[in-house]
Amino acid sequence: MNNDNSDFSKGEFTSLLLASLRGFSQVVFIENVISGVLILLAITISSYKLGIISLLSSIVGTLIGKIGGAPKNSVNSGLFGYNSVLTGLAVSLFLTGPSRWGIALLGAMIAAIFTATMMHFLKNIDLPILTFPFIVLTWFVLLASYKLDVFHLSDSLVPQSLAYWQLNIAGELNWTAGFLNNIEQIFFLNHPISGVLLYSAIFVASWQLGLHAVIGSIIALLLSYVLGGEHALILGGLYGYNAILTCMAVSIVFSSQSNRFKIVSGILATCLTIPLTASFSTWLLPYGLPVLTMPFVVSTWLFLGARKMLPNL
Incomplete structure (x- = not known):
C-alpha cells in the first residue's frame, strides 16, 4: 500500500511539474515542456530569484486549476499557469520590502482564479483571455500601494505629470540589443543570453511561430523608429x-485557413501595437503604472473580434 501511495505521489508531482513548465511556454502560445524549460532557464540566467518566484507562481496557478477541478486538458496544457507566471514576476519586480514575495505568490493564486473567471465569460463570444487577468491584477496590486502600507512600490515606478513631460529621442540605437530586448521584455528580463534562449524556445516548438516572433520584433524596431519613438x-x-505577441497571435495562433489575409491582418495588428503602447504609456504616466501587455490584448481582441464579421481577415 505504501509503495502504491509513493508511486501515486510521484506521478502527481511529475504531472504538476510538467503542467507548470507548460505554463511558461503558454505565455508565448506554446504547449511544450522543452520550451518551458528554456524559458525558465532564460529567466533564471537573468535573475535566480526571478527564476524561483516564476516557477513557484506557475506551480501555484496550476495547483489552483487542479484543486479547483478544472478540465484536465486545460490544467495539463499550462493554461492556468501562464498568467500566474507573469503576475508573480511583475509583483516581485515592482514591489519592494519583505512581504513582496508572499504578495507575489498570493497574486499568482488569484491570477489563476481570475483566469478561470475570464474563461467562463469569454467562451460565449469565442475570444481568448490572453494575458488580461495578469494585467488587471498587477495594476490593482500596484495601485493598492498608495492606500495600504503593506504594499511598497518600487522606486522604478514614479508618477509623472504630463505637464512637464518632454519627448527625448536622442541617443544611438543598437539594433541587435533592441532585437533581443524585445522578446526579453515579455518576461521583464535584461540579459542577452536570455533573449537568445527565448527565441530558441519558440523555434523549438514551431518554426512558424518563431518566424513571426522575428517579424514582429523587426516591425516594432523599424516602425517605432520611423514614428519618432524614444x-x-x-x-x-x-x-x-507587445508586437511580438500580437504578430504570433493574429497571424498564426488564432487564425485558420479561411482567413485568407491573416498575414496582412497580423502585420496590421502588429503595427497598431506601437501607437497603442505610446498611448497607454502616456495614459498611465500620472499613475506610475507599467503598460504591461495591454497593447497586445487590445490589438489582438480588435482583430479577432473583427473576424466574426470579416472572416477573410
Whole structure:
C-alpha cells in the first residue's frame, strides 16, 4: 500500500511539474515542456530569484486549476499557469520590502482564479483571455500601494505629470540589443543570453511561430523608429514585446485557413501595437503604472473580434 501511495505521489508531482513548465511556454502560445524549460532557464540566467518566484507562481496557478477541478486538458496544457507566471514576476519586480514575495505568490493564486473567471465569460463570444487577468491584477496590486502600507512600490515606478513631460529621442540605437530586448521584455528580463534562449524556445516548438516572433520584433524596431519613438525605449524593447505577441497571435495562433489575409491582418495588428503602447504609456504616466501587455490584448481582441464579421481577415 505504501509503495502504491509513493508511486501515486510521484506521478502527481511529475504531472504538476510538467503542467507548470507548460505554463511558461503558454505565455508565448506554446504547449511544450522543452520550451518551458528554456524559458525558465532564460529567466533564471537573468535573475535566480526571478527564476524561483516564476516557477513557484506557475506551480501555484496550476495547483489552483487542479484543486479547483478544472478540465484536465486545460490544467495539463499550462493554461492556468501562464498568467500566474507573469503576475508573480511583475509583483516581485515592482514591489519592494519583505512581504513582496508572499504578495507575489498570493497574486499568482488569484491570477489563476481570475483566469478561470475570464474563461467562463469569454467562451460565449469565442475570444481568448490572453494575458488580461495578469494585467488587471498587477495594476490593482500596484495601485493598492498608495492606500495600504503593506504594499511598497518600487522606486522604478514614479508618477509623472504630463505637464512637464518632454519627448527625448536622442541617443544611438543598437539594433541587435533592441532585437533581443524585445522578446526579453515579455518576461521583464535584461540579459542577452536570455533573449537568445527565448527565441530558441519558440523555434523549438514551431518554426512558424518563431518566424513571426522575428517579424514582429523587426516591425516594432523599424516602425517605432520611423514614428519618432524614444531611442531608450526602443533599445529597451518596450515597443517590441507587445508586437511580438500580437504578430504570433493574429497571424498564426488564432487564425485558420479561411482567413485568407491573416498575414496582412497580423502585420496590421502588429503595427497598431506601437501607437497603442505610446498611448497607454502616456495614459498611465500620472499613475506610475507599467503598460504591461495591454497593447497586445487590445490589438489582438480588435482583430479577432473583427473576424466574426470579416472572416477573410
